[in-house]
Amino acid sequence: MPREFIIIAGTANPDLADAIATELGMSAGACAIERFPDGETSVRLLESVRRKEVFLIQSLSPPVNDHLVELLVLADACRRAAAARITAVVPYLGYARSDKRHGRRESISGRMVADVFEAVGIDHVVTVDLHAPQIEGFFHIPVDSLTAVPTLCDVLHEKVPPGIVVVAPDAGALRMATDYAHRLKGTVAVLHKRRESGTGTQVTHLVGEVGGKPCLIVDDMISTGGTLASGIEALLKAGARPELTIAATHGLLLPGARQKLAHEAVKKVFITDTVADLPSDWSRLHVISIAPLIAGSLKRLLEHRSLGDLY
Ligand code: R5P
Numbered sequence: 545m546p547r548e549f550i551i552i553a554g555t556a557n558p559d560l561a562d563a564i565a566t567e568l569g570m571s572a573g574a575c576a577i578e579r580f581p582d583g584e585t586s587v588r589l590l591e592s593v594r595r596k597e598v599f600l601i602q603s604l605s606p607p608v609n610d611h612l613v614e615l616l617v618l619a620d621a622c623r624r625a626a627a628a629r630i631t632a633v634v635p636y637l638g639y640a641r642s643d644k645r646h647g648r649r650e651s652i653s654g655r656m657v658a659d660v661f662e663a664v665g666i667d668h669v670v671t672v673d674l675h676a677p678q679i680e681g682f683f684h685i686p687v688d689s690l691t692a693v694p695t696l697c698d699v700l701h702e703k704v705p706p707g708i709v710v711v712a713p714d715a716g717a718l719r720m721a722t723d724y725a726h727r728l729k730g731t732v733a734v735l736h737k738r739r740e741s742g743t744g745t746q747v748t749h750l751v752g753e754v755g756g757k758p759c760l761i762v763d764d765m766i767s768t769g770g771t772l773a774s775g776i777e778a779l780l781k782a783g784a785r786p787e788l789t790i791a792a793t794h795g796l797l798l799p800g801a802r803q804k805l806a807h808e809a810v811k812k813v814f815i816t817d818t819v820a821d822l823p824s825d826w827s828r829l830h831v832i833s834i835a836p837l838i839a840g841s842l843k844r845l846l847e848h849r850s851l852g853d854l855y
Contacts, residue, residue, distance in 0.1 A: 547597045547628060549846055552589070554602030554618060556611040557820040560635065560835060561601040567839030572601075575621075577614060585610070587617045593627040599842055600630060600666075604638030604657075605796060605819040612638065612657065616664045623665035631668040631845070632661060635818035635834060636765075636794045640675035643682075658682035670841055672818055672834060673764045673793040676716065688841060688851055692793040692816045693720065695837055697727040699830070700760070703812060704789055709733050709754050711761045713747075713775040724762050724791070733759070735775055745770050747778035755783040765794035766815065769801030776807050787811055794818050795831070802826060 550573045553561030558572075565572045574590035600622070602615040615632060622630050642653035661669065662685055669687045674680065680687040708730035712721035714737035725732045733752025737745050761775050772790060780786060786809035795815035802823065805813060815822070816834040823829060837854060844851050 547846070548595070549597040549599065549842075550591070550593055551599045551601060552593075552618060552622070554600065554611060554614045556603040556605050556614075557601070557635065557818070559820060560603075560817050560833075560838075563817075563833060563835035564601060564633075564839045564842070567835055568842065575618070577618075585613050585617050587614070587621050589621050589625055593622050593625050595626065595628045597629045597846065598622045598627045598631065599633050599670075601633045601635075603636040603818055603820070604634060605636050605794075606798070608638040612660075616660060619661075619664040619666050629667045630665055631670060631842075632666045633670045633838060633842070635672045635816075635838065636796075637669075637671045637674060637679070640679050643676055643679055654679055655682045661685070668845075670838065670845075672816070672838070673720070675764055677719075688845075690837055690841055690851070690854055691720075691723070692818075692832075692834055692837065693723045693727065694855075695816065695834060696791050696793075696814055696832055697724060699832055700724075700728060700789070700791060700814065703814075704728060704730075704760055705758045705787070707757060708789075709752065709757045709759045709784070711735065711752070711754070711759050711775065711779060713737060713761055713763055713771045714745075717763050720764065721762050724760065728760070730760065735778055737771060737774065745774050747774045750778055750782050754779055757785055758787045758789070759784045760789045760791060762790075763792045765796055766790075766792045766801055766805070766813075767796045768798050769804035773804040773807075776805075776810060780809060790814065793834075795822055795829075797822065 553572045576588045578586045639653045639657045674689045710721045710725040712718040712734040736749035791814040
């Protein structure tokens with residue numbers, strides 16, 4: 545018999561939290577999340593969580609520090625109110641790109657975030673397309689890293705032309721590109737990217753055959769759009785057919801990103817709803833909900849079943 549459970553949503557993505565709750569046949573639990581005049585976060589649970597399994601739903605999307613603190617304060621409130629277990633459902637795990645030191649006297653913030661999750665009593669993490677698989681190793685608690693690739697491929701199957709080349713815009717995306725190519729029966733190409741700043745990247749090499757072919761560029765996230773913009777330029781320069789599709793799990797779409805992807809060769813952009821407030825007036829943008837995948841994973845966790853069939 546599964547334990548009684550409750551879903552509590554932070555303010556990062558309430559629509560996704562509602563969609564997950566609906567998939568599970570319930571509504572999100574009531575809580576008041578407010579700001580004190582000095583900017584501190586105040587949280588009050590408006591219903592009991594005593595001895596319940598709590599799923600806290602919060603993406604670490606911008607403003608990432610506010611959303612992180614809110615998640616931590618929510619977890620602290622649940623622990624002090626005697627929740628049986630706290631699972632942080634973090635569809636987009638921010639700070640994950642900081643997984644190593646690039647120079648001396650830098651922080652590894654991804655590791656620090658993992659430590660803080662555990663310090664406030666989070667028992668388990670469910671996330672989607674972690675920036676790098678090794679981030680899981682920063683945690684001592686179980687981390688279920690789901691992937692949006694099957695969900696996106698279910699839609700892409702009908703949308704991409706045959707003979708598609710799946711392009712990884714950098715070496716880090718190669719594993720994901722291989723998964724997409726396997727599911728879409730395409731081939732793989734990879735670009736070598738050199739990051740020049742937080743917003744600027746440059747492609748130095750292309751490995752793979754793209755001449756005259758339609759391409760699907762895949763990535764875990766679109767942040768400033770700089771990585772994809774330089775990828776688009778490199779592919780067209782290498783003779784790819786000007787019929788490009790983009791697929792990414794997390795659409796952070798920071799100011800200016802949309803303009804960078806407004807190239808006429810880019811026909812469609814597919815993302816999921818791990819991040820909220822996506823533009824509704826961009827006709828090339830297609831948002832695929834990740835709620836059924838996340839709800840399916842929570843159902844399996846409650847029933848003590850494997851998540852293996854979701855990968
Ligand atoms: C980098 O390793 C990531 O996988 C993404 O390629 C990158 O973070 C996207 O950021 P932006 O859109 O700002 O280039």
